[in-house]
Amino acid sequence: MSNQLTRRDFAIRTAGLGLAMGLAPAATLAGAKQASRSEPSPAIADPYSLVDPELLPMLKQFPAFDLSAEMVGKFRQLPGTPPLPAPAPQPVERHIPGPPGAPEVRLWVVDPAPSEKNKPLLLHMHGGGFMMIGPGWMPMLQGIATDCHCVVVSVDYRLAPETRYPGALEDNYAALKWVHAHAAELGIDRSRIAVGGESAGGTHAASLAIHARDRNKDDVPICFQLLIYPALDDRTGSSHPAPPAVGHFMWTPSANRFAWSSLLGVPAGSSKVPVAAVPARVASVAGLPPAWIGVGALDLFAEEDMEYARRLVHAGVAIELLVVRGAFHGFDLLVPDAEVSKQFSASWKSALRKAFGTEGR
Numbered sequence: 039m040s041n042q043l044t045r046r047d048f049a050i051r052t053a054g055l056g057l058a059m060g061l062a063p064a065a066t067l068a069g070a071k072q073a074s075r076s077e078p079s080p081a082i083a084d085p086y087s088l089v090d091p092e093l094l095p096m097l098k099q100f101p102a103f104d105l106s107a108e109m110v111g112k113f114r115q116l117p118g119t120p121p122l123p124a125p126a127p128q129p130v131e132r133h134i135p136g137p138p139g140a141p142e143v144r145l146w147v148v149d150p151a152p153s154e155k156n157k158p159l160l161l162h163m164h165g166g167g168f169m170m171i172g173p174g175w176m177p178m179l180q181g182i183a184t185d186c187h188c189v190v191v192s193v194d195y196r197l198a199p200e201t202r203y204p205g206a207l208e209d210n211y212a213a214l215k216w217v218h219a220h221a222a223e224l225g226i227d228r229s230r231i232a233v234g235g236e237s238a239g240g241t242h243a244a245s246l247a248i249h250a251r252d253r254n255k256d257d258v259p260i261c262f263q264l265l266i267y268p269a270l271d272d273r274t275g276s277s278h279p280a281p282p283a284v285g286h287f288m289w290t291p292s293a294n295r296f297a298w299s300s301l302l303g304v305p306a307g308s309s310k311v312p313v314a315a316v317p318a319r320v321a322s323v324a325g326l327p328p329a330w331i332g333v334g335a336l337d338l339f340a341e342e343d344m345e346y347a348r349r350l351v352h353a354g355v356a357i358e359l360l361v362v363r364g365a366f367h368g369f370d371l372l373v374p375d376a377e378v379s380k381q382f383s384a385s386w387k388s389a390l391r392k393a394f395g396t397e398g399r
Contacts, residue, residue, distance in 0.1 A: 085286040088336055090364030092376035097287060097366065105293040107199075110169045121176040127183050129176055134216045137208035144194040145213060146176070148183040149225070158230035158394035160264070161214055162192040163246070165237035167293070168206070168301040169198050172236075174371070185387050187396040189226055191217055195242065202303040203315045210246045211253075218258045230394050232262035232327075237289075237367070238297070240268025244317040244346075251325050262393035263329040264386060267367060271318035271342040272298035276307025285338030287366040294338060318342055323349050328356035330389035332382055334365025360385050 082088070089097060121129055127150040133142045151157065160182060164175050172178075175192065183190045195209040214233070221228045233243040247263050250256070274280060275291025285291050298306035302315055313319045329350060333343040340361060347359040362369070362378050370379040391397040 082282050085283070085336075088283060088364060089287075089366065090369075090376065090378050092378065093365065093369050093373050096373045100288075102287075102290070105167070105290075105296050110167075113170050116173055118171070118173040118175060119177055122180050126180045129179060134212065137205075137212050140205070140208065141196075143209045143212050145216075146179060146190075146192045146194070147224070148179045148190040148192075150183045150187065150189075152225070155225045156227040157225055158186075158188040158232070158396065159217060159224065159226040160186070160188050160190050160390065161210075161217060161231060161233045161243075161246075162190055163195065163210055163233070163235035163239035163242040164192060165235065165239045166197075167289075167297040168238045168241075169297065171197075182387075182390075186390045186394065188232075188390070188394055189224060191224075198297075199300040199303075203301055203312065206242060206301075207245055207249060207315075210242055211249055214246060214250060214258050214260075215256060229259070230261055231259070232264060232390065232393055233260050234262075234264025234266070234390070235268070236266040238269060240265040241270060241317065244268055244270060245315070247326050248314075248317060248320055248323075260327045262390065263327050264390055265329055265331045265343075266386060267333040267337050267339055268317075268331070268343060268346075269294065269298070269339055270316070270346050272302065272306040272311055272316050273318070274338060274342050276305075278307070280338055281341060284336050284340050287336065288372075289338050289367040291338065318346060322353065323355065324353040326350065326353070326355050328393065330358045330360075330386055332360040332362070332386055334362045334367065334369050336364065336366045338367060358385075358389055 086094065086098070127148050129146045129148050132145040132147055134145060136143045162179065162182070165172055171194075179190045179192050182188070191213065193210050193213045195206040198206070214231075217224060217226065217231060218228055233246050234240070235243040243263055244265055247260055250258050250260055271278065275285065275294040280291050295306045302311055304310040311319065313321070323346075331343050331347050333340050344359065344361065347357050350357040360382065362382055365378055365382070369376070370382050373379055374383075388397065
């Protein structure tokens, strides 16, 4: 398979970072139950008019439909995109002890320079609405490792709804402790371990940074958070109505309620939600690692991501925020060659390299 074909397959099949909404052309989903998008405000009569022109043609190929347990099951059956062939660094499967009383945790390790020592490491959590894995997972890991000159360890955490909070968090924390403990074996520098992810993976990364701060007795410091359009507030689209211009494409308020409720085991936006399970609900963000947060202006998560960035600023945490005009959830994967997508990817890769001290390599 050529790199070009892999990129196209990756883009089309992982739109929205493995989220089930709009993941296949209309012909593929002909049997799926159709549903209208969020009701547009009278002031936003045509939500498509707000979309960046380069993103629009591909977006219009995708239908809207209900996110349901049935759709999640169908998505899980899709085959993943194979890794890019050598000379791209090849993923290596590892199994580590899980949390007490839980199964082993599977990791994928991608090392672009196995013979080198004192390398930085990104502990990566994949997207997929808490319930799925994006089929383009492996090419993404390989690209990060190559472009950012770092080891990438990605966590195959347990998925909702079979595993509720805090199962996935515990898996991710077990992985964080493992990479710290096995730094010499991995050839990494313990002082340069970042956490990051896309969409639901960004949620898990933000939660992991908070958990590691609160469990500081374990001495597993994190140098940086890479939060690519993360879901940070379960109340968005439920007790907090979405602004009229956002959440029409790829990830809607109804999808958000279903996903968060599946993870939490209680209704999203309700008073039953445990505060520690949701980054936006945590009382203090002081003492967290520096962060890069990026989101499209039309993404359902735009407002909550900006609010989280504001809280980090107020707490004295170094933060870079990028809001992309005319962009919806997962835009950079759906149309990777659009100018806004290239600028977006270049920004987070540059931020990660700066955090690692590898910029310019």
